[in-house]
Amino acid sequence: MTALPMNFHNLIETFPASGCVVCNLVQRDVNRFLDSHLYEYVNTPETHADIRGSRGLCATHSGHLVEFGASVLGITILHAAVMDELLKTVAEPNRAASAFGRLRGSTGSTLANRLEPTEQCMACQALERAESQHTNSIAEYINDQRMHDAYAASEGLCLPHFRQVLRAAPDTAHTDLLLKLQIPKWRDLKAELDMLAKKYDVNHADEVVGQEADSWRRALIMVSGNRDVFGVRRKT
Ligand SMILES: [Zn+2]
Numbered sequence: 001m002t003a004l005p006m007n008f009h010n011l012i013e014t015f016p017a018s019g020c021v022v023c024n025l026v027q028r029d030v031n032r033f034l035d036s037h038l039y040e041y042v043n044t045p046e047t048h049a050d051i052r053g054s055r056g057l058c059a060t061h062s063g064h065l066v067e068f069g070a071s072v073l074g075i076t077i078l079h080a081a082v083m084d085e086l087l088k089t090v091a092e093p094n095r096a097a098s099a100f101g102r103l104r105g106s107t108g109s110t111l112a113n114r115l116e117p118t119e120q121c122m123a124c125q126a127l128e129r130a131e132s133q134h135t136n137s138i139a140e141y142i143n144d145q146r147m148h149d150a151y152a153a154s155e156g157l158c159l160p161h162f163r164q165v166l167r168a169a170p171d172t173a174h175t176d177l178l179l180k181l182q183i184p185k186w187r188d189l190k191a192e193l194d195m196l197a198k199k200y201d202v203n204h205a206d207e208v209v210g211q212e213a214d215s216w217r218r219a220l221i222m223v224s225g226n227r228d229v230f231g232v233r234r235k236t
């Protein structure tokens with residue numbers, strides 16, 4: 001019998017929390033990652049190479065550092081390294097720009113290209129690693145009774161993570177199980193949303209609003225995923 005993956009029990013324990021289990025777990029994983037990189041790994045050559053290459057973190061993860069009261073010293077050291085990298089980049093002779101290019105004003109574009117990140121935000125990389133571990137484990141172990149029951153008792157997965165889990169399913173038996181678990185979540189949520197919309201109708205204004213009262217909030221997460229995981233859909 002093969003050993004269970006490390007995150008198996010984390011998933012079982014986190015499924016009962018409100019929202020998508022993958023969104024919830026990856027946020028915890030990324031917070032731990034950032035914490036460790038601002039304290040014990042803040043002076044390692046790998047961290048410095050990563051932060052210089054990526055020109056700092058993405059805006060979402062930079063915002064997290066402020067919100068979570070991360071190490072000010074860690075942020076300071078890493079961003080001094082980023083500034084150093086930017087200054088080195090602009091100080092390099094612009095070999096790529098020909099005299100003709102300078103005439104046409106393309107030196108700005110060449111410099112802008114050199115200032116582009118050469119690596120992805122390290123927290124986004126950690127997020128994607130954690131996300132793929134969690135979605136793979138759900139897909140692979142959905143036929144384990146404990147995983148199945150935890151999913152069944154949960155609010156279900158957000159749509160982007162459900163797509164990832166479906167793509168990771170090893171065969172149609174696993175896909176069928178996943179669908180059997182997720183479809184009732186969508187059906188229940190739709191019924192709650194319909195009921196809530198009906199109670200906004202003037203003819204039903206005197207009816208008491210039940211647990212469907214916050215269904216609109218849950219629907220936002222279930223359709224779009226958590227903003228700290230999926231962020232702004234921008235093409236850069
Ligand atoms: Zn999710």
Ligand SMILES: [Zn+2]
Pocket residue numbers: 057058059060061121122123124125
């Ligand atoms: Zn990021």
